[in-house]
Amino acid sequence: MDYDAFVIGTGVAGSSVAYKLRNSGMKVAVADKEKYGGTCAFHGCVPKKILTGAAEIIDACNRMEGKGTKCHEKLEWPAIIDFKEDIVNSLTGTKEKAFRDAGIDTYHGKVSFHDRNTLAVDGKLISARYIIAAVGSRPKTIGIPGADYLTTSDGFLDLEELPERIIFAGGGYISFEFAHIAARAGADVTIIHRGEDILKNFDPDLVNILADASEKAGIRIHTGKELARIEKSNDSLVITVYDGKSQSDVIYECDMIVHGLGRVAAIDGLEPEKGNVDIEKGGIAVNEYLQSVSNPAVYAAGDCILPGPALTPTASLQANVVVSNILEGNKNTADYREIASAVFTIPALAAVGIAEKQTTERHTVIFNDMSRFYSSRRTNLGHAASKVIIEKDTGKVVGAHLIGPDAEDTINLFALAISAGLTAEQVRKAMYAYPASSYDVRYMVK
Template structure:
């Protein structure tokens, strides 16, 4: 027997949950389906648990930087104890999410959803029909396509490690590799990052990335660029990572996948629903509606759109989809000034345009760029690698883009995001009275 709903949402992460709650509050009959525990990547397998680990690594780093500057003693990470603390955040979440949904009257399903028609899904032995269906399935690690790929540890598995291996090789030079490498290095592991490109973290400012690479090497992380991994082999002593770079090999106890993620749409049966898709996910219009099946919308990492694969973007897209479902297509996502952070130590952050993007748009702008390791805010905690780059439109004084490296970059970048989003100028920022001394106050000297 087919069960009918006004809305079915596939994927119970941040994008999907926003849509479900808004539509259910409006009186719609709503169902959710997920083959994984409810809560999504950020809550269970990504941002939130990762930031718990980063917090411990920051404390270790702070103590080491201040040794000989008024701080004595040794601080070390107890990995097993840290994992227990991390689980206090993640373990209760799925049941709490499901309980909150059921309390609202949302029908909850566990299992793999597959389209059987334009508006119908199969979940195990059950068939569900929805007037509208939203795909919010997130992303999964990109297939490496090399011999021994099955030996690789995913980011999800890394966040569940009972013990930290002594030697870890990260494949790929993206944010997952850098963030986890900084955690692992502070916890005592010998860490290597292998990246096939000329520079890592390609979506971030090249000059600040260069500073971060230097900071990473200073704590013992071995970063190898233009080094493509060709195979992974298991031996009695552990793992061997083979590369195309002069036949170099790297020994490891664990190899971690940090080579990018792709939309998690495989196996959804999108062809059966007439939903057009590609390598970058479901193809949608400006309203996040499928261009080939008007009953289907998509949000978060499952979509082909201009937003970055970030939780705040998924949340924003969830709001947009919910509004368009309830009121008809009228709202489009606005990605102006969306900030992004690599939670390394120090952190790397950006908001708005990079130099190449600004030039491509024909904008005329000034670039304020400086190493700030000599500034008070860096010196007081003995930070050796800090800096900024800010793009200011010459004609209007508007802040076009901001790029930061430093201990508080992940917080300060939000001020720049606010400025960019609201068209504030350098003069507006300079006129603002900030608390002193505080890292946020430094922005008036950056513009």
Template sequence: MSETYDLIVVGAGMAGVAAANKCGAAGWRVAVVDALPYGGTCALRGCDPKKILRRGAEIVDAANLMRGKGVDPHGLAINWSDLMAHKRGFTDPVPSKMEKGLKGNGVETLHGAARFTGANTLEVDGQPYESRRFLVAAGAIPRPASFAGADLMIDSTDFLSLEALPKRILFVGGGFVSFEFAHIAARAGAAPVIVDRGARPLNAFDPDLVEMLIERSAGVGVKLQRETEIVSIAKADDVFMVAVKSCGETRTIETDLVVHGAGRVAALADLNLEAAGVDYGYKGIVVAPHLQSSTNSAVFAAGDSADTKGMPLTPVAVIEGKVAASNMLKGAQTAPDYAGIPAAVFTVPELARVGMLEAEAKEAGHDVDVRFTDTGGWYSNYRIGEKSAAAKVLVDKSDGKILGAHLFGPEYGELINFFGLAIKLGLTAKQLKSTTAAYPSVGSDLGSLL
């Protein structure tokens, strides 16, 4: 057995790296282990590369919106292979940069599959290690599917590595992945179909704005089939036959590619957490509010590996990683602050939210002033030719504080941050409205939304 570490971090994504750097810089003996290249889902296989690909979609969409308004989009097209090369220009250097940063803070970097062997021990590809504490930040994997032919689907990682884009693409599930990728694919010339078994996709977002997004999606060729369940997938030559069931009838959709977009679960199954006496479920390791395992005090968890109140977002993972590290260093029991953290679906245009949904606010007993505004005709959208945009701001009538904000429109992924700050700091709508923004900018619309 090697010398005991102060901390071993399982997972070299954003949560794990944040914690490892913090503890390493404090003088602890720290190691990070991951079987995949360092950087995690967000930097290598998710948020960042996705939004690079989205840039191509933005340009095509922007040109089409200005058709007949001084811009001729004829002949404008995405070169998929060149766009992918642009993506790799960002992602390829990430692992080495991550390792260099970790080593600069005295953190040892290990490569291989980690597996717990006891309460304070694990092995990496058979090599034993011992530590006083562990942070599990192993990320998430696509939710297992039980229908026949599920193994024929590709996941989001595979989609972000496609060297060529097929013409017909079927996305399974109505969440972030399906909508974001479908919007990219549609602007790149593909014909995407989203199959969702529920009545309303993107159910974490405001239902009225989701319907606006669905209508806007249809206008660029993204088809949505609701209350439709996948029965099976079969393949003949290069064509996939997807059997689906809706309204009691089964039919077949032919497509060139099937993409898994039906949610993710914590990637814990291979860690042998039972050997460490760590309780966990599909949402992650069961932890106290301060992120310590409820059944093994040596183990903490963060990000997708932790069953917490935080949304499955990269900024949340980073916050949890830093809080877990601080709690370990100080012997404290501080819980993360999740107030005012926005989320966005980066379709074109984007859909964003922060704080409570309208139904949540009312269920919590708030007397809610719902301020809905169709902004499709406002200057900031007229300028670029966009007609589909709206905002819904929820204000508590009792004290004027902002309970939630829901936005759909161009650049609203930036505008939502103002509302997030207001919620975090407990500002009233009147206080936020007093902000003077650069004009004319999308931010200058803020006051008129309140």
């Protein structure tokens, strides 16, 4: 074999696997068909949070208008995009050199399977004892007339100028996060969603609070609307959707429609059949050890497989599982119950552990309307609430759902509590800094 391990993809999962296997003494190589860094660095978490941070500043300033603050009423789009590019490039520019400095060989170009242990890397055949697929995801292909007019999330994050009228198709993470950014940049924003339930992986009561906050920010949310056709008309786009309620077509007009209709594994061109790597529901089929069900030489991690939510912490967890199973034999599995997730809207929505719909008579659900809490009032933020789920017999915290100031940070305290098996009483008695937003956890658990 040319290598002990060959990693396809240089995002969160691929990078972690490569470094850890190299540190164990293995001969390792990595390859990427694009710039080194993966989706999170270039078109996901990192740039999105930069834009969200700027939008939060604008929003907070506008909320406090007349209460001691005065600022620009909207984001200056070209400037914030330039700022984003500077940060992203500073984080990724040295990534390839860092691999080489660690003794990891680097390759560029298309990668595909040649046989069970061999890859074609930019036309060159390279063999490895283990092949780790960490190729991430891409926007789902939408089979409607005019689908080519859809702007991907990648394209939105690289816009040099923001159009005046934007429709976000889909009611998930991407649409809501980008809609909140675009609204604070002065765009006229609409979200259309095929079903009735937006952000379906989050608590519906808290989602309703976010929907109200979104609409008060000028974001229109239209549910029961299935995208049917996109057409170009002069300088505008004409969007035809099927309204399930009226059972008729509805027409929208905009300058841009952004694809928020889901993502799928980026396995195009990987030719998995040549490596005897089975594909299931569009992703690499793996067993509980994240090993290919059909080729034991192949492991996979990140968004290109089905288990677990498509989140950066999930990719990190799966990378650790893959490494331990390669080095020690298949012993470890991934537990996704303790992974916190957040929608970086204004305010943020966050969750960890079990949901209310999963509770039984063995659980207590504690709800708090936090809109009148000091942490919300001090910045004039009128939308905040919490739900904490506690096991009756043990008193342990097993779930938490938050919306409000710093929810994306406070949820990590609950993630730690669930991971450590802490009781609500232990969480309540801890001495937190006051008056930080996280101090409110004392009240959320009683």
